[in-house]
Amino acid sequence: MYVIIAPIQVKEGHKGAFLEAVVEDARSSVNNEPGCLRFDVIQDANDPNRIWLYEVYKDEAAFQAHLQAPHLIKFRETTQAWRAEGPQGAGRGSSNVWPPDDEWKELLQGAKEGILWYDVSIP
Numbered sequence: 001m002y003v004i005i006a007p008i009q010v011k012e013g014h015k016g017a018f019l020e021a022v023v024e025d026a027r028s029s030v031n032n033e034p035g036c037l038r039f040d041v042i043q044d045a046n047d048p049n050r051i052w053l054y055e056v057y058k059d060e061a062a063f064q065a066h067l068q069a070p071h072l073i074k075f076r077e078t079t080q081a082w083r084a085e086g087p088q089g090a091g092r093g094s095s096n097v098w099p100p101d102d103e104w105k106e107l108l109q110g111a112k113e114g115i116l117w118y119d120v121s122i123p
Contacts, residue, residue, distance in 0.1 A: 001037070001059070002057040002059050002060045003054075004055040004063065005055075006055075007050055008022075009049060009084040010049045010051060011083065011084045014082035015049055018051070018079055018082045019051070021078050024075070025039075025072060025075035026039040027039075029055070029066060032069070033062070034058075035065060036055070037056045037057065038055065038056040039053070039055045
């Protein structure tokens, strides 16, 4: 897996429009990119204008394809003036520890079937 953890600082007064744009980008990524396995948009607990992106791709090639996607290009152009900084790519190219790559298929299948939990009990 190829993981991105990126903070984005949004300029005062632009948060609502930014959130609309980033959610559209996240949905498009998950729905239209076979290599995008997860794309979460997270509100920072201490700063109302800091948004975190947590993205999981099948591999680096899938992430590189994401960078060329029309919806990402639109997002960048639309939000450029609204961002004070970022995305910084704090965790760019990180890899997951748990669940291991081979268990992602099971998690994804469960999510498609409406199972929203994963049994982490140790035998």
